Amino acid sequence: MASTVYNSVLFRNMFGTPEMRDIFSDDALVGRYIQVECALARAQARMGAIPKDAADAIAEAAKTIVPDMDRMRDETENVGYPILPVVHQLSEAAGAAGGYVHWGATTQDIMDSATALQVRDALGVVRRDLLELRGILVALAQKHRDTPMAGRTHLQQALPTTFGNKVAVWLSSVDRHVVRVDQLLPRVALGQFSGASGTLASIGEGGLQMQALLCEELDLGQPAMCWHVARDGLAEVVSVLGLITGSLAKIATDVMIMSSIEFGEVAEPFVHGRGASSTMPQKRNPISSEMMLAGAKLVRQHVAAMMDAMIHDFERATGPWHVEWAVIPEAFLLTGAGLSHAKFMLSGLSVDTDRMRQNLDLTHGLIVAEAVMMAAAPTMGRQEAHDIVYRACRTALEEKRLLADILCDNHEIVAALGGKAKVRATCAPEAYLGLSGPMVDRAIASLSA
Incomplete structure (x- = not known):
């Protein structure tokens, strides 16, 4: 029986997407742990630190192993971490070569490397969705480049603008998020292999070369320094997700207000029964926008949690690390859902240009x-x-x-x-649109690659 909205049969696709859930599923996570252990064995075999036959046997075991998740759960609850249970099962599956599994590594090396792989994959999905959303907004801005509407400040009509100009403002923030993700990836897609206290004492000479080979095997960057307790990279990831969902919530807020009966300027795509009320047949609630707003509020709390979780004691933390296990998957699920809702809503947004023009006349000029x-x-x-x-x-x-x-x-x-x-x-509103049109053109022309 599900206990949260993230795995609830009723709510899970409102607060996440199947694709993002797959990235952070138990099976995928354990698979990443095994992938890192195998990559470590291959790297060590390349250096001659362990026999090549042992690395091959470990890799073969990884292909055929069917993890006993019940056993792994029980051991994880007892140990407090999942890596020793993974090592037990992988070692057993590798037979005589099992003694070379996890050679010189510490639990956090494996978990952090696996997290880096998950984050890299998840950011790839986020980037793809941002690009798709950007394309939707470009088309919407171009279509309504010269559609006049009331610009509003402090919820009062201020000066005329165009709907295309409003959309271009949304577009500009989405484009900046694409840039942020691109800049962020090299800082967070880093392997981790530093040993118990971050000194690689268990390996000694050649340790940094072994670290480099591990990162190469995983296609991750090699860190300049151990990041067991330097968690700014992961905190930055969740912060960027907070920025992305914040921008989505701004779009959602505009759409929700503009779709109210008193405004009547836009409406979410019509799907039979979507947004219906159990008692009021006339209702067409802006469900996608509501979910975008709710998701942003939740991610914002995760940003705060990650900032707090940055405060680690000494060389290995006592507690803060565990916060990440809950926060990172949930923040990505919510962001993926928000982007999915945004793409659906904006790709089929109904725009009432006549109502926009009528609203310009509400104040008698x-x-x-x-x-x-x-x-x-x-x-x-x-x-x-x-x-x-x-x-x-x-x-x-x-x-x-x-x-x-x-x-x-x-x-x-x-x-x-x-x-x-x-x-x-x-006194004609259409005559006082300023540089709305050229600004739309410039916003589109200046989009990042």
């Missing part, structure tokens, strides 16, 4: 007050233009009249702008 002020300022001075337009705005609100009509009755504004037709043209 007040949204272009700045446009009139700036147009009149060169003739009458900014402050005087501001005061006249300010008073006109108050009148428009009180009398529920169009700002353009009120301004056309003001001879100073009419004179400053060059006639009533010019006043009305200046």
